[in-house]
Amino acid sequence: KGFPPGPFPLPVFGNLLEIDFTNPLLSLKKFSDVHGPVYSIYLGFMPAVVVRGLKDLKEVLVTRGVEFADRPQNRLSELISGRKGLVVAPYGRRWKEHRRFTLSTLRNFGLGKRSMEERICEESAHLIEELKKNKDSLYDPHYVLENAASNIICSIVFGRRYEYDDLTFQNILNLLRENTKMATQLWAQLYNAFGFIRHLPLPHQKILRNVKTIFEYLRKDLEEHKRTRVPEQPRDYIDCYLDEMDKEQRDDNKSTFEEENLFLCVVDLFVAGTETTSASLDWCLLYMMLCPDIQEKCREEIDKIRGKRDHVDYEDRVNMPYTQAVLQEVQRFSSVVPLGVAHATIKDVQLNGFTIPKGTTIITDLTSLHYDESQWKYPYDFNPENFLDKNGELQKVDSFLPFSAGPRVCLGENLARMEIFLFFTSLLRHFEFRLPDLKSPPDATPVFGISQVPKRFKMWLVQRA
Numbered sequence: 001k002g003f004p005p006g007p008f009p010l011p012v013f014g015n016l017l018e019i020d021f022t023n024p025l026l027s028l029k030k031f032s033d034v035h036g037p038v039y040s041i042y043l044g045f046m047p048a049v050v051v052r053g054l055k056d057l058k059e060v061l062v063t064r065g066v067e068f069a070d071r072p073q074n075r076l077s078e079l080i081s082g083r084k085g086l087v088v089a090p091y092g093r094r095w096k097e098h099r100r101f102t103l104s105t106l107r108n109f110g111l112g113k114r115s116m117e118e119r120i121c122e123e124s125a126h127l128i129e130e131l132k133k134n135k136d137s138l139y140d141p142h143y144v145l146e147n148a149a150s151n152i153i154c155s156i157v158f159g160r161r162y163e164y165d166d167l168t169f170q171n172i173l174n175l176l177r178e179n180t181k182m183a184t185q186l187w188a189q190l191y192n193a194f195g196f197i198r199h200l201p202l203p204h205q206k207i208l209r210n211v212k213t214i215f216e217y218l219r220k221d222l223e224e225h226k227r228t229r230v231p232e233q234p235r236d237y238i239d240c241y242l243d244e245m246d247k248e249q250r251d252d253n254k255s256t257f258e259e260e261n262l263f264l265c266v267v268d269l270f271v272a273g274t275e276t277t278s279a280s281l282d283w284c285l286l287y288m289m290l291c292p293d294i295q296e297k298c299r300e301e302i303d304k305i306r307g308k309r310d311h312v313d314y315e316d317r318v319n320m321p322y323t324q325a326v327l328q329e330v331q332r333f334s335s336v337v338p339l340g341v342a343h344a345t346i347k348d349v350q351l352n353g354f355t356i357p358k359g360t361t362i363i364t365d366l367t368s369l370h371y372d373e374s375q376w377k378y379p380y381d382f383n384p385e386n387f388l389d390k391n392g393e394l395q396k397v398d399s400f401l402p403f404s405a406g407p408r409v410c411l412g413e414n415l416a417r418m419e420i421f422l423f424f425t426s427l428l429r430h431f432e433f434r435l436p437d438l439k440s441p442p443d444a445t446p447v448f449g450i451s452q453v454p455k456r457f458k459m460w461l462v463q464r465a
């Protein structure tokens with residue numbers, strides 16, 4: 001009673017057949033045109049509430065963020081992560097302690113000897129070297145950008161990077177990629193809805209096999225860490241975690257820090273931190289190629305601020321409003337995580353006059369903010385002016401939430417911003433990115449997924465002096 005209205009659900013399938021899975025964002029917008037900014041849909045038997053627009057999303061994510069800070073629990077997430085890790089862990093002590101620990105570990109790396117910025121600049125130098133091997137040719141940048149982004153997580157977690165052609169690591173990345181893909185397909189909804197399906201030879205068996213292989217790799221690495229570590233002098237996330245386990249063992253309270261949780265946190269950092277960042281960099285290069293004037297204006301600003309130095313530093317960004325506006329516009333226009341990560345209610349709640357029971361899935365349509373006609377000067381164009389005032393200064397826009405907001409806000413937001421800025425400025429300092437063929441530019445329609453990626457494209461890499 002009082003549940004938000006929505007399109008009429010069919011028996012068994014709910015509204016699944018009405019959703020265009022190649023572009024669900026359009027289907028969600030159409031439902032909202034009829035039922036308003038807060039409405040329900042049925043994914044099979046499972047009801048979910050979709051929330052769109054600044055007023056209601058702010059309420060759900062921030063103002064009453066805690067009431068909506070749970071994650072939906074379903075068969076698949078239970079099977080893969082058993083309520084552990086960071087991304088799909090339910091709201092509660094275990095998630096809070098691991099989130100706090102991970103955030104403070106990332107922050108300490110920022111202050112420590114080998115700072116986060118240094119790690120990114122080091123990786124950036126490797127990336128530029130790799131691209132130089134392919135200068136003056138038609139080049140698909142996807143794999144090296146993905147490797148560069150994942151190497152930042154490697155450096156944080158394992159304290160080392162991998163060469164771009166390292167087969168072991170390529171294998172792990174492939175398994176993670178395969179699992180994310182399988183877990184977001186239609187069969188996964190059916191698996192969650194129908195108990196008997198779990199006895200069929202469906203992709204969940206493969207997902208489990210992949211997780212096992214990844215865990216075997218992590219177990220070996222953990223043994224190596226245990227052999228070589230100096231307690232209280234952590235080099236990386238795994239060392240910090242082992243220190244935490246030592247500390248917790250001395251406490252009476254039953255600890256939430258244990259090996260399996262460490263593995264799931266590591267997997268989550270890779271899953272959440274690799275494709276999102278590398279897709280953002282893919283989009284950056286694609287738009288720069290499609291908009292050479294904007295590319296040139298950015299480069300002028302980078303060269304001016306850099307002066308005789310080899311590269312700009314992260315702190316230089318405050319004097320680079322145009323470049324910052326361009327990067328934010330890339331994030332707005334591509335909406336890399338279009339629906340955020342599903343939330344769930346921790347108790348019965350009221351929203352917009354409707355009653356939503358405890359445990360209901362909440363879909364946060366972040367893209368609705370990024371294309372809201374009442375919030376943007378040019379909602380449907382790629383235009384950095386969306387983030388600039390009339391004096392060319394960067395302006396804050398409330399409706400820009402690529403990392404979501406509130407208690408579940410992206411844990412890697414600061415790291416991702418730093419990576420995108422440093423990689424992007426370094427790429428533009430060393431290369432010009434040109435269209436392979438002026439007459440047939442690449443298709444910039446996104447491929448929908450948990451993260452929206454561009455279709456694969458090639459570009460002319462022209463090395464600058």
Ligand code: HEM
Pocket residue numbers: 086087088099268269272273274276277280336337340341342343364402403404405407408409410411412413415416
């Ligand atoms: C451009 C890059 C990125 C984008 C656009 C992005 C976006 C997001 C979004 C929208 C969420 C969901 C927030 C919510 O539930 O309301 C999220 C969660 C998360 N992100 Fe990111 N992210 C990016 C990079 C990263 C990086 C580099 C890391 C790793 C350090 C990371 C780690 C996480 C984690 C662990 C969560 C789950 C937080 C929780 O449930 O408490 N993300 N991210």
